[in-house]
Amino acid sequence: MKILRFLAVLPLFALSHAAHADKLRLPADAPPAFQAECASCHLAFPPQLLAADDWKRIMVSLDKHYGDNASLDAKTRVILEDFLLKYAGDARKVGVGGTAPRLTATPWFKRKHHEVPRTDWTHAKVKTPANCTACHTMAAEGSYREREIVMPNGRRWED
Ligand code: HEC
Ligand code: HEC
Structure with a gap:
């Protein structure tokens, strides 16, 4: 009986845990290039804070990156895009970040910072x-x- 009751609360616990977004560590398999190439001008942003389509949009226009040139060689670009897409957030949860996508423009970010x-x-x-x-x-x-x-x-x- 006890075990059954424990199992019943388990999904609820998992849910409340995921909703508490105070830990956004970079995934352990983040390629070294992510820190090297995407954390020199700003923080290495947590991939889960933007949806896949937004990351794709950012990664195809690195030569025009918010007024900067953040171009990469083709191989590194693919490695980083694969990584970002693997850990991208769920668009239904974070929302979208605009035409020049910003995680700071998503409904999720605005809600957290209202x-x-x-x-x-x-x-x-x-x-x-x-x-x-x-x-x-x-x-x-x-x-x-x-x-x-x-x-x-x-x-x-x-x-
Ligand atoms: C001007 C200060 C400021 C900046 C800049 C800022 N934040 Fe915040 N952030 C806050 C404050 C204050 C809260 C808590 C708001 C509250 O509790 O109502 C918060 C909350 C959060 C939370 C929620 C934590 C939790 O316990 O659920 C996350 C995640 C977060 N911020 C991420 C970011 C990220 C990522 C950036 C940069 C892209 C950022 N913030 C930029 C002030 C800031
Ligand atoms: C040459 C410097 C530079 C490099 C390298 C760089 N960025 Fe940026 N990035 C910027 C600037 C400048 C901004 C705009 C900051 C602002 O005005 O808010 C920005 C903004 C961003 C934003 C939007 C932040 C927001 O407001 O939500 C994302 C996402 C981002 N960069 C991802 C990346 C990724 C991924 C890489 C690596 C492929 C990268 N950046 C490399 C300079 C750089």
């Missing part, structure tokens, strides 16, 4: 919502826990 005041986004230390590490002090390690958040004016999000 309590963040406008003045924090425009703060000189932040500049762009894509600057995750400006607030998430452990973002480079893939951790987004509330108690690690320090807002640009120095206040902790959670005390």
Whole structure:
């Protein structure tokens, strides 16, 4: 009986666990090129925060990458695209990121950040919502826990 009851709550537990998105570590099989090529100008963004179609759109236009040139040799480009598509998020959960896709423009991102005041986004230390590490002090390690958040004016999000 006890075991049966345990099994019954298991799916629920898995669900609530997945909904808690404070851990977004890079998958262990991330190719070294991902850090080398996609984390030199900004954080290596978690692949699960954009849907596959959005990643494809980004990876076919790396020469015109948000005002920068992030071109890769063909082989590396394929390796990185395969990796991003393998771990891409579910479009029904994250939504889509626009014509020049941004994970910071998805409904998921906006929902998670709806309590963040406008003045924090425009703060000189932040500049762009894509600057995750400006607030998430452990973002480079893939951790987004509330108690690690320090807002640009120095206040902790959670005390
Ligand atoms: C030469 C510098 C450079 C390199 C290399 C680079 N990026 Fe970017 N990336 C940028 C800039 C600049 C932005 C725009 C930042 C802003 O204004 O918000 C950006 C934005 C992004 C965004 C959208 C961020 C958002 O607002 O949601 C994604 C996704 C992204 N880059 C993925 C990648 C991937 C994947 C790679 C590796 C294939 C890569 N970038 C390599 C400079 C670079
Ligand atoms: C201006 C500061 C700021 C920036 C920049 C920022 N965030 Fe956040 N983020 C927050 C705050 C504050 C919260 C908590 C909001 C709340 O609890 O209502 C949050 C919440 C989150 C959560 C949810 C954590 C949980 O426990 O469910 C994730 C994931 C996240 N952010 C990822 C990112 C990523 C990825 C980036 C960069 C692309 C980013 N954030 C940029 C301030 C920021």
